[in-house]
């Protein structure tokens with residue numbers, strides 16, 4: 001599981017005076033779904049294109065499946081949906097895949113296998129132009145799956161899809177990883193990354209700000225406690241956890257949920273009225289906002 005499928009060192013791409021990707025060191029491990037997460041213009045597509053050898057880095061290196069990014073021997077083992085796939089509108093989905101399979105000298109059987117995996121077998125005979133956006137995206141993934149690649153690179157695979165299309169794309173990605181394939185996908189959707197990725201790399205303005213598991217990124221779970229008087233509650237809570245803040249009149253306590261009953265007992269023993277205790281986990285969105293703006297998650301009040 002710890003074998004590195006992708007490793008970059010100081011990967012940099014400059015367009016004129018603009019640094020699109022700035023000294024990125026990222027690692028993707030075999031068998032994982034890696035989420036490359038960042039706002040529009042952060043440098044995700046540029047990085048993926050360098051990993052696929054579609055553009056050359058200005059400096060730095062990228063090793064993919066043990067070889068140089070973009071080398072023919074490596075590309076044979078990668079499937080990618082990075083630029084919109086160039087399908088022929090009047091050919092059926094199946095015939096479009098047949099063309100690709102023939103070009104790559106793959107046996108015909110891989111076409112139906114790929115259609116099956118993306119749940120398009122029943123509509124494989126329909127013309128590409130008659131496909132919904134979701135079906136077009138799925139066909140793009142099917143094209144990436146031809147030849148059973150070890151690494152699948154998907155640039156914003158759910159972009160433009162409706163909620164049902166997004167859900168089906170997410171479950172497809174999860175299935176691919178279950179089948180042993182490594183998936184590197186980019187996204188600006190935090191919830192999506194939180195739901196399906198094992199590890200994430202957070203990129204903003206060309207810099208990789210952090211690379212870790214989603215759980216590590218979210219940190220210790222928090223309890224959100226509505227209790228009064230707040231100053232008394234704060235004093236009690238600080239005996240349980242170092243990290244306690246007051247937010248919108250409630251305490252946010254960095255404490256495992258199983259310790260909630262003990263905290264409540266102690267609050268009550270100190271004549272504090274406990275109105276509610278909820279899980280107050282930070283979302284990936286909060287963490288992301290903090291990282292990319294360097295600001296606080298929310299307005300914090302100070303209580304003396």
Ligand SMILES: Nc1ncnc2c1ncn2[C@@H]1O[C@H](COP(=O)(O)OP(=O)(O)OP(=O)(O)O)[C@@H](O)[C@H]1O
Nearest residue numbers: 015018020038039040041042043044045046047188
């Ligand atoms: N060929 C190019 N010439 C000049 N600037 C470019 C070129 N390609 C990308 N850029 C710039 O590099 C930066 C990173 O772009 P990139 O497409 O990699 O971002 P992204 O994270 O994929 O964003 P999006 O989600 O919008 O696709 C942007 O500021 C973009 O305008």
